[in-house]
Amino acid sequence: MIRKWIINGDWWIVCLCLAWITAFAGMTITSPALASPIVADLSNYNIAMDAGFNGTRIFVFGTRNEAGDVVVVVRGENKNYIVRKKEQIAGMWVNRDYMKFWNVPNFYATASSQKLSQIEQTVLFSRLGIGQNFLIRPPSDLNKLARFNEFEDALLDYQHEKKLYAASPEKISFMEETLFKTNIEFSDNIPAGKYTAEIYLISDGEVVGMQSTPITVVKSGIDAFIYNFAHNSPALYGICAILLALAAGWFASRLFEIRS
Amino acid sequence: MNIYLPIAEMSVNIFAILALGGMTGVLSGLFGVGGGFLMSPLLMFIGVPPSVAVSTVANQIIASSVSGFLAHWRRENVDFKMGFYLLVGGMVGSTLGVGVFRWLKQVGHIDLIISVSYVLFLGIIGAMMAAESIRTAMNIPKKHTTNTRPPLAERLPFKVDFPRSKLHISQIMPVAIGFFVGIMVSLMGIGGGFFLIPAMIYLLGMPTNVVIGTSLFQIIFITANVTLLQAMTTKTVDIMLALLLISGSVFGAQFGTRLGTKLPAEHLRALLAALVLGVAVKLAFGLFTAPDNIYSVSAIDD
Numbered sequence: 105m106i107r108k109w110i111i112n113g114d115w116w117i118v119c120l121c122l123a124w125i126t127a128f129a130g131m132t133i134t135s136p137a138l139a140s141p142i143v144a145d146l147s148n149y150n151i152a153m154d155a156g157f158n159g160t161r162i163f164v165f166g167t168r169n170e171a172g173d174v175v176v177v178v179r180g181e182n183k184n185y186i187v188r189k190k191e192q193i194a195g196m197w198v199n200r201d202y203m204k205f206w207n208v209p210n211f212y213a214t215a216s217s218q219k220l221s222q223i224e225q226t227v228l229f230s231r232l233g234i235g236q237n238f239l240i241r242p243p244s245d246l247n248k249l250a251r252f253n254e255f256e257d258a259l260l261d262y263q264h265e266k267k268l269y270a271a272s273p274e275k276i277s278f279m280e281e282t283l284f285k286t287n288i289e290f291s292d293n294i295p296a297g298k299y300t301a302e303i304y305l306i307s308d309g310e311v312v313g314m315q316s317t318p319i320t321v322v323k324s325g326i327d328a329f330i331y332n333f334a335h336n337s338p339a340l341y342g343i344c345a346i347l348l349a350l351a352a353g354w355f356a357s358r359l360f361e362i363r364s
Numbered sequence: 365m366n367i368y369l370p371i372a373e374m375s376v377n378i379f380a381i382l383a384l385g386g387m388t389g390v391l392s393g394l395f396g397v398g399g400g401f402l403m404s405p406l407l408m409f410i411g412v413p414p415s416v417a418v419s420t421v422a423n424q425i426i427a428s429s430v431s432g433f434l435a436h437w438r439r440e441n442v443d444f445k446m447g448f449y450l451l452v453g454g455m456v457g458s459t460l461g462v463g464v465f466r467w468l469k470q471v472g473h474i475d476l477i478i479s480v481s482y483v484l485f486l487g488i489i490g491a492m493m494a495a496e497s498i499r500t501a502m503n504i505p506k507k508h509t510t511n512t513r514p515p516l517a518e519r520l521p522f523k524v525d526f527p528r529s530k531l532h533i534s535q536i537m538p539v540a541i542g543f544f545v546g547i548m549v550s551l552m553g554i555g556g557g558f559f560l561i562p563a564m565i566y567l568l569g570m571p572t573n574v575v576i577g578t579s580l581f582q583i584i585f586i587t588a589n590v591t592l593l594q595a596m597t598t599k600t601v602d603i604m605l606a607l608l609l610i611s612g613s614v615f616g617a618q619f620g621t622r623l624g625t626k627l628p629a630e631h632l633r634a635l636l637a638a639l640v641l642g643v644a645v646k647l648a649f650g651l652f653t654a655p656d657n658i659y660s661v662s663a664i665d666d
Contacts, residue, residue, distance in 0.1 A: 187659055189658055259661055295373065345601050346591050348606075
């Protein structure tokens, strides 16, 4: 059969199979104590957003060499937000109360081998910021908790609505108890910046293995050029915008003048 | 077909934006208004951040105004002297307005102020124009109160001649109107034509045929000033979005100008009045009905 494959020109499949077998053999032969508890990789470390960018997904895959739950967390850069609440004044809806939130990621998505609530390691999750309920530190004063929760919920709702926070964690699927894979969705409006993908192996309330991989999200092509131009030389950009508009208006006018 | 907007940071349907631009262009050519008072709210409705919508529409209005202005210039329907006086006030007003815009944005009241300004000015102007249209339609003669007492523009000092408009009025008046319009341009993300045109007709007493060309002339400079200032301070001018809007609007403007020469002036005024009142009523409803979400979130810069 192998001979038939080779004859048909499918020799590379054989090579791939051999490489796999060798890799697995190597993994099992080397001492398990030396192997990392969790080894993971991403299908892509860079997301380039061009004019046709319509969202994308990154596959996260790897092996766990010890028992435990796998949790994947992808976060964007930390930003500061202000949440405002409207109240009715003389019949009109006007912004009144507000709360500011510091260092909140502008993107957040998770995947886990079982529901985070079932892993039940709230102290650990709170410390690591796993799960959307633990992204923002609540106030120490319990009297302020109700108001904090109200504004925190509004901020989370906003991020969900913009699809910058995933509504629910992705499932992680396993093959042979050790190989795992999942994917993280990125919507079309994700902000550019440095993201991180953290892959945890959690067992009995302890992190037994952790790996962190950066993901770079950049604007590419003409978009990146425009964005950088607007931010690096704003005065020149403004003048160009004006000249472009003037030229377009003049051109259209000439076009119609000739025709009529 | 979708296209990514680099400053607004979102994907939009290219044809929806082109259609929006075309619609604004028709309004621009037909009435001499920039059409921004429709464009800005519609862009916000499809999800473009308000600050980006306002700044980018200012950029787009430059193009539609230039193409409309050139069409009127060819027919010699522009009073450059009057335009210059309006411009002096307009430049100061728009620069001040961009500063006020930034401050209002920081304290979180910009959306409210934009809506209230729209409702007030569109409501008053729309009502005035509608009343005028109804009077013309029903053949009710104008009350001749103006004959006994000359208009304000003639009573103020520093009078000069405006040969093209056949007027001899105070310099203070056009500068003051320009200043006021300048503030509104930067605050509301509009060309200001919908306010400027009635002001030129009713407050300055300019002949209707030069009003549109003269208003477009000064709108070009005011919107250019706002575009530059917004690009430098808030960095919210999206060239990609502007180019799409422009592509639609320049063609629409030519079509509108032609349509305008065919329609009688009274019909034009009635049409514009209906449009202006419609937007005012829609926005007033928005102010008093409970919003879908009473919470709003914005990123804190710096």
